[in-house]
């Protein structure tokens with residue numbers, strides 16, 4: 001595993017794994033399934049799925065490529081992967097390997113054809129990669145010419161009001177002012193419209209780019225809203241707070257949701273796929 005940033009990501013997602021999975025049916029699974037469909041996988045394909053988490057796109061990919069195909073599902077968090085392994089075992093999917101590895105340094109093992117993977121998938125994952133463009137271009141080169149790459153990313157409207165309500169509730173409970181974390185959002189914001197995602201995929205050495213918008217407006221029940229906070233990147237902001245303070249943040253956050261008249265959580269997602277152009 002490479003460096004403190006990777007360790008921090010692994011620790012965050014290890015801690016979040018159970019809560020992350022609680023919102024999988026509403027948030028992660030629809031996007032992962034849509035990505036696997038749009039990638040047009042075929043029986044026998046070899047697929048690399050990065051930032052796999054608990055398997056939202058890797059599991060449907062494994063079903064699509066069937067017993068003659070294979071899926072390498074990579075993640076830094078072994079807690080997330082372990083949940084994926086259990087799901088694969090429950091579904092008797094034997095063609096998927098959940099591997100604890102850093103996608104930025106992954107080298108395909110000899111079970112992958114010399115020409116490369118048939119497809120690379122990453123659902124809500126690429127914006128976690130340090131040096132996102134260089135890391136993604138390197139991963140694209142692990143795919144054979146004419147193979148498929150596909151990613152999902154948040155639409156610019158997604159999570160905006162939800163995150164604003166949470167941060168407004170959290171602020172007064174933090175001993176120090178909230179640090180400016182806008183730089184952490186910057187990579188995701190580079191992919192947050194169909195035009196931006198299309199341009200970004202093309203710049204990584206692909207053509208025939210297709211981007212579809214997956215509308216997903218999730219009823220803002222109290223249970224879902226809080227689970228989504230503690231099962232997503234927002235969880236990290238609660239680190240260091242006492243259980244009593246976290247309970248007060250939860251209360252104030254749910255009040256914010258009501259006061260702001262937030263009836264749905266906008267989880268609208270872009271699903272982008274493209275074909276790999278040959279490299280010289």
Ligand SMILES: C[S@@+](CC[C@H](N)C(=O)[O-])C[C@H]1O[C@@H](n2cnc3c(N)ncnc32)[C@H](O)[C@@H]1O
Pocket residue numbers: 006009010013028029032050051052053054055056057074075076077080101102103104122123124125128129130
């Ligand atoms: C938001 S989650 C998405 C998980 C899954 N794809 C889904 O949609 O349900 C992002 C995942 O990327 C993983 N991740 C971040 N950086 C990574 C890296 N360099 N290599 C492998 N996995 C990484 C995290 O550990 C986390 O599980």
